[in-house]
Structure formats: C-alpha cells, structure tokens
Amino acid sequence: MSKMKFIEKEVESKKIPAFKVGDTLKIHIRVKEGDKTRLQLFEGVCIRKKGRGANASFSVVKESYGDMVEKLFPLYSPAIEKIAVSSKGKARRSKLYHLHKK
Numbered sequence: 278m279s280k281m282k283f284i285e286k287e288v289e290s291k292k293i294p295a296f297k298v299g300d301t302l303k304i305h306i307r308v309k310e311g312d313k314t315r316l317q318l319f320e321g322v323c324i325r326k327k328g329r330g331a332n333a334s335f336s337v338v339k340e341s342y343g344d345m346v347e348k349l350f351p352l353y354s355p356a357i358e359k360i361a362v363s364s365k366g367k368a369r370r371s372k373l374y375h376l377h378k379k
Contacts, residue, residue: 281331288331288353298323298373299366302337304350305358316358319348322366324373328352338377345377 296302304319321339324347328334333352338345350357 285331291353293352294360294362296323296360296362297366297368298326298371299368301363301366303361303363304337305360307356307358320363321346321348322373322376324376325371347377 300323302321302323306317306319308315308317319337319339321337323335324338325336326333331353334349335352336347336349338347340346
C-alpha cells in the first residue's frame with residue numbers, strides 16, 4: 278500500500294459532520310502555548326470548501342470587534358478537536374467571498 282493511500286485511509290476514520298457553504302460552524306482548535314495546551318473556539322460562517330480526501334480544506338469568516346477575521350482550516354488537521362454545525366445556512370453560490378469584504 279502506498280503512503281498516500283495509507284494516509285487517506287487513516288483520515289477517513291475521523292468523524293467530520295456534514296456541512297455546506299453558508300452554514301455557521303463552531304470549530305474547537307487545540308492551541309499550544311509554551312508547554313500547555315488549551316481548546317479555543319472559533320465560530321463563523323463557512324465561505325468555501327475545497328479539495329477532496331486528505332487535501333480537503335475550508336474557510337470560515339467571523340466579525341470580531343468590527344473587523345472581519347478569516348481562517349483557513351485543513352479539514353483533517355490534528356489541531357482540530359471538534360467541528361459542530363450551529364445553524365444551517367442557505368447559499369446560492371459555492372464561494373461566499375463577498376462576506377469578508379464588508
């Protein structure tokens with residue numbers, strides 16, 4: 278078995294909820310500060326999904342203190358502890374880039 282197939286098989290075992298562009302997501306990220314680790318919550322609207330398999334990624338945008346913050350996450354990153362869908366959204370486009378230009 279090739280290395281890539283081994284990685285993809287390992288990745289498929291991780292449980293990721295089904296979400297679409299436009300949904301509001303809560304992402305629990307494991308952050309390492311010095312020798313301690315903690316969980317940080319990032320909640321925002323999914324504006325893009327890209328790729329398949331181990332290379333898949335998604336972007337989330339939120340407004341924080343009047344500024345728009347956009348983060349790109351690899352879907353199967355070991356730093357992501359949990360992804361939860363807060364609310365379903367209805368999007369008529371596959372990429373919602375106009376949301377982060379407000």
